[in-house]
Amino acid sequence: MKILFWGTPSYALASLDALVAAGHELVGVVSQPDRRRGRGSALVPSAVKARALELALPVFTPERIRREPAMQAELAALGAEAYVVVAFGQILPPEVLAQPPLGCWNGHGSLLPRWRGAAPIQWALLEGDTHTGVGIMAMEEGLDTGPVLLQRSLEIPLLENATQLGQRLAELTGALLVEALPAIEAAGPGSERQRLERLNLIPQSQEGVTYARLLKPDDRLIDWQQSALTIHRQVMGLYPGAWTHWRQRRLQLLASEPLVPRLADQLSPEGAKAAARWGLAENGGVSAASPAACAGKPVAGQILEVLAGVGLVVATGGCPLLIRTAKLEGRSEATGNSLIQQCGASSGELLGQQAATPAEPT
Numbered sequence: 001m002k003i004l005f006w007g008t009p010s011y012a013l014a015s016l017d018a019l020v021a022a023g024h025e026l027v028g029v030v031s032q033p034d035r036r037r038g039r040g041s042a043l044v045p046s047a048v049k050a051r052a053l054e055l056a057l058p059v060f061t062p063e064r065i066r067r068e069p070a071m072q073a074e075l076a077a078l079g080a081e082a083y084v085v086v087a088f089g090q091i092l093p094p095e096v097l098a099q100p101p102l103g104c105w106n107g108h109g110s111l112l113p114r115w116r117g118a119a120p121i122q123w124a125l126l127e128g129d130t131h132t133g134v135g136i137m138a139m140e141e142g143l144d145t146g147p148v149l150l151q152r153s154l155e156i157p158l159l160e161n162a163t164q165l166g167q168r169l170a171e172l173t174g175a176l177l178v179e180a181l182p183a184i185e186a187a188g189p190g191s192e193r194q195r196l197e198r199l200n201l202i203p204q205s206q207e208g209v210t211y212a213r214l215l216k217p218d219d220r221l222i223d224w225q226q227s228a229l230t231i232h233r234q235v236m237g238l239y240p241g242a243w244t245h246w247r248q249r250r251l252q253l254l255a256s257e258p259l260v261p262r263l264a265d266q267l268s269p270e271g272a273k274a275a276a277r278w279g280l281a282e283n284g285g286v287s288a289a290s291p292a293a294c295a296g297k298p299v300a301g302q303i304l305e306v307l308a309g310v311g312l313v314v315a316t317g318g319c320p321l322l323i324r325t326a327k328l329e330g331r332s333e334a335t336g337n338s339l340i341q342q343c344g345a346s347s348g349e350l351l352g353q354q355a356a357t358p359a360e361p362t
Contacts, residue, residue, distance in 0.1 A: 001025065001185050004080035004100070008032040010047040011170045012086040015107055018174030019084065020055060024181065027078040028058040030065075032089050066093040075099070082184060085139065086173060089118075097139055101189035104139040105180065106146070107173040109166070110212070111153060112137065113204045116144035117212040121166050124156065125237030128229070131155055132165070134172045136180045137204075138196055143211075147201035149183070150176050158232075158266040159257065161239035224301035224352045227318035228258035244301075244351050246328065246343060251351065254333060255325035259313065270310045271322055278304060278313060278320045301352040303345050309336050312345055 002025045005016055020026060029052035034043040045053070052059045058078075062071045072095055082102040085092070087109075097104050110120035111133045124132040133153040137146040152172055156165060187198040215238065222231055222244040235242045235256045243252045257271035261279035264272040298304055298315035305313040312323045325335040326343075334342045 001102070001181055002027050002079060002081045003181075004028050004030065004075060004078055004083045005048075005052075006030045006083060006085040006088040006092075007048040008046045008089045009087050011109070011166055011173075012048050012088075013051055014167075014170040014174040015084070015086040015177055016048060016051060016055075016174075018178050019181075022178045022181075026055070026057050027080050028060060028075070030060045030062065030075065030088065033061040033063055062090075065090055065096060069095075072096055072099075082181070083139075084177060084181075086177075091141075091143065092139065094141055097141070102184055102187070103192065103195060105149070105177070105184065106137050106139050106144070107177050108135050108137060108144055109133075109169040109173065111135065111151065112144060112148055113206075113209040115210055115212040118214050119212040121162050121169060122215060122237045123210075123212040125160075125162055125165065126233050128233055129156060132169070134169055134176055136176050138192075138199075138201060145204060147196060147203045149199055149201050150180050151202075152176060158263060159236070159255075159268070161236045161255070163239055222253065222352065224314070225317040228316045228321040229260060229263075229318070231316055231321055232256045232258040240327075245353055246345075246351055248353075250329040251343070252327040252329075253323055253325075254327060255323075255335070257322040257324060259320045259322055261319075268324075270307070274305075274307060274310070274313060274322055275319070299350065301350045303347050303349050303351065305347055306340055306345055308340070311336060311339055312343070314351055 003019060004027055005019065007016060008031050029048060031046045031049040034045050036042065037044045049059050049061065060071065060075060062068050065071060076099045080100050083100045083104040085104060086107045092104060110124065112135045115123050131153050133151060135148045136150040137148045140146045154168060183199060187195050220238050220241045220243055222234060222242055235253045240252060240254050243250050257267050259271065259275040259278050261275050264275050267275060300315055300317050302315045303312055304315055304320055307313055314321050314323060325333060326339055327333045328342050331342055
């Protein structure tokens with residue numbers, strides 16, 4: 001089948017590669033324009049554009065496809081039978097949606113209608129979803145509102161981060177697109193209503209709709225008054241972006257475990273042991289057997305224990321959090337004893353303390 005592929009980030013690479021490997025004819029690739037990145041602010045192509053150039057495919061980079069009729073006409077002239085969209089980053093206007101005779105199809109990384117929008121993987125983790133998945137849907141003008149042709153579910157392990165989950169979902173997206181395209185081709189051209197009826201698509205439910213809004217810088221700053229599970233979800237969902245203050249420098253948290261006794265079977269062996277030692281009792285305080293039982297109620301953000309070979313046990317608004325991997329500003333990523341040495345932390349010290357405001361001169 002002749003396909004015009006639309007995609008931008010690395011998430012879309014597995015789908016592009018899968019379509020090529022399946023023998024489809026890629027008449028072109030549409031991606032976001034090059035953006036300035038890095039210290040030198042050099043123009044850098046998107047991951048999809050870079051791969052398309054490696055494959056010697058024609059590449060198109062509209063700034064705003066909705067406002068570029070000349071580009072729309074150029075893409076229509078390629079003669080694609082179907083458009084396949086995976087994390088392109090712009091909403092396609094009606095004029096573009098109407099171009100391919102076999103329709104426009106989107107591979108979306110959530111179980112629609114949950115997490116429509118720009119950051120479905122991150123929000124599934126932030127909200128503690130136990131499952132997510134991929135849907136292949138027919139595109140329409142609304143934001144991820146089209147009927148679904150194929151959908152598959154994946155379980156989300158407690159200790160999986162956004163990059164790891166994203167890679168699994170990316171591979172599944174490519175596999176489902178390859179599975180869906182023969183049915184789309186067999187349904188043939190015709191009016192949109194006729195094509196969709198032949199495919200027996202499933203309309204999205206009007207219940208359970210949620211939107212995965214774009215993330216803001218403030219979302220990444222850890223509030224130690226929150227529960228261990230909430231902070232852990234922030235670390236995993238925003239990987240590698242969640243951070244806190246440590247001795248007037250940024251400490252980026254990269255792997256953690258919520259020391260919640262009921263979750264012990266989902267933790268590492270070290271995490272399960274720490275959860276048993278530091279887990280909360282029914283009255284909300286530390287258990288009688290905990291090392292903190294004689295120290296009174298800890299302050300949120302206080303380091304409760306420097307756990308040799310493992311990491312830092314930190315008090316939160318609920319059960320403690322175990323920091324396994326982190327990156328101190330100006331230093332490299334560190335785990336276990338390397339992390340402990342990098343931070344030079346001691347029990348009783350506080351995370352989350354900002355630099356003091358200088359006093360006014362007198």
